[in-house]
Amino acid sequence: MAPKHGLDSFKSEQEQLAKRAKSSATPTSRSATPADPGAKVPFEVKYPNMDESMKRSAAEQELAAHADWQVSPFVAKGALREGELDQHYTVVPHVEWESMKKYNNFIIQGEVYKNDQFVFVRGENTPKDKDTEGQPKDFWVARILQVRAKNAQNVYALIAWMYWPEELPPPGIKQKDMESRDSGKRTYHGGHELVASNYMEVLDVLSFAGKADVYHWLEEDDNLSHKLYWRQTFNRKTQALSKLREHCICGGYFNPEKTMFICDNTECKVWLHKECIIDDILSKTYSRLIEGESGTPDTKTNGIARTNGKKTKGKNRHKGLFTATIKDDGDGAPIAIIKDLRPGADPKTWEEAIKCPKCSTELQ
Ligand SMILES: [Zn+2]
Ligand SMILES: [Zn+2]
Known part of the structure; x- marks a missing residue:
């Protein structure tokens, strides 16, 4: 218009x-x-x-x-x-x-x-x-x-x-x-x-x-x-x-037509965007499975975790490696379903409880 x-x-x-x-x-x-x-x-x-x-x-x-x-x-x-x-x-x-x-x-x-x-x-x-x-x-x-x-x-x-x-x-x-x-x-x-x-x-x-x-x-x-x-x-x-109320770890706003999740920890109570929770899950999955506990790139995955010999950084480093969706049927805690897209990955799909990206409390 x-x-x-x-x-x-x-x-x-x-x-x-x-x-x-x-x-x-x-x-x-x-x-x-x-x-x-x-x-x-x-x-x-x-x-x-x-x-x-x-x-x-x-x-x-x-x-x-x-x-x-x-x-x-x-x-x-x-x-x-x-x-x-x-x-x-x-x-x-x-x-x-x-x-x-x-x-x-x-x-x-x-x-x-x-x-x-x-x-x-x-x-x-x-x-x-x-x-x-x-x-x-x-x-x-x-x-x-x-x-x-x-x-x-x-x-x-x-x-x-x-x-x-x-x-x-x-x-x-x-x-x-x-x-x-x-x-x-x-x-x-x-x-x-x-x-x-x-x-x-x-x-x-x-x-x-x-x-x-x-x-x-x-x-x-x-x-x-x-x-x-x-x-x-x-x-x-x-x-x-005018300014709006800021939410989530991204400091973004609430679109009332999109789902947001609320952290149950009374000290935290943050409202979280679905996309931001998924980003957090994928980033943690990347750190755990690709970088390993030490936080340095795992040499075995050389060529996947590295692009042109450089360590990939930033928000989208998990792109093409992992995907995640959130299963939320209303009753019970929402669950993350994570898929490992790497060839020969085992397991290929698993479920995880979702932790608040801000305070790490499990979402109920
Ligand atoms: Zn957000
Ligand atoms: Zn929280």
């Missing part, structure tokens, strides 16, 4: 065009959201420069003079500081915006919407016949900050956007947990995960497709079922994601 309005501002036009060509079925901007494609929302959100010590144009000063302060409803657990996402904004044309009355709630098709509510928003490419039950990613998700109306036909909501991780722009510096080069989605992002932001927009409430149930997950449990949730924020000003 292409990033929505404003997110792409740091990239060249060419990059944007390339992206559009690649995914022509995705919206290029969330500005084009009204249910009636002909009815463009007449309001726009600007973020004025409030720094009086800077030289500002008359237009910039005018914007600043009419700015409001928005306290973000999103405070992530790993926020740099409280109020990180709070900001000044001005809706233009401001005279028209300010002249409209504010409402605390409104009704569309018999459903009452309130301030602070999460909503599904129909984009220009959202299939007309789609409801929000099946494929939530056909829709955008927003949180209502303020509602104003000119009359019963013209009701507008100031909203803060939530992003699907695939819509986030790739980080400026390459990160090892990126899923691909052209999006900000990370390997820890789950399929039902949204990222809260301080990108704001004014929408015609007729573009709303229903209420959304979005849970603020504090990463204290893994009891998420299939709810939509958010735990992280994306800051418009810094283009940075």
Whole structure:
């Protein structure tokens, strides 16, 4: 999905065009959201420069003079500081915006919407016949900050956007947990995960497709079922994601759709990635069977443990020699099944109890 309005501002036009060509079925901007494609929302959100010590144009000063302060409803657990996402904004044309009355709630098709509510928003490419039950990613998700109306036909909501991780722009510096080069989605992002932001927009409430149930997950449990949730924020000003709770021996994060194992030692209690446990098992197997007790390469395995006469080092030194899987049927301790791939190996396959890579306690 292409990033929505404003997110792409740091990239060249060419990059944007390339992206559009690649995914022509995705919206290029969330500005084009009204249910009636002909009815463009007449309001726009600007973020004025409030720094009086800077030289500002008359237009910039005018914007600043009419700015409001928005306290973000999103405070992530790993926020740099409280109020990180709070900001000044001005809706233009401001005279028209300010002249409209504010409402605390409104009704569309018999459903009452309130301030602070999460909503599904129909984009220009959202299939007309789609409801929000099946494929939530056909829709955008927003949180209502303020509602104003000119009359019963013209009701507008100031909203803060939530992003699907695939819509986030790739980080400026390459990160090892990126899923691909052209999006900000990370390997820890789950399929039902949204990222809260301080990108704001004014929408015609007729573009709303229903209420959304979005849970603020504090990463204290893994009891998420299939709810939509958010735990992280994306800051418009810094283009940075908020920090998450670090787990495992790798210091990585938790993708709630992937299994993690928890060490039962009450002193340790570390949450472990399956892949990290497997790496640890393979590395220990390598040390035991190839390097021997002394920790030096076993000469008998010369040519396997050595590549071009050099001792192989690093995480993947066991590659092509051993594989491991974890058997975990829910009851009882998980077991490692290790295969020795070397020709003539005996035994070829065996089972082992799994030890916590951090404290060496057996997993129960
Ligand atoms: Zn890990
Ligand atoms: Zn442990």
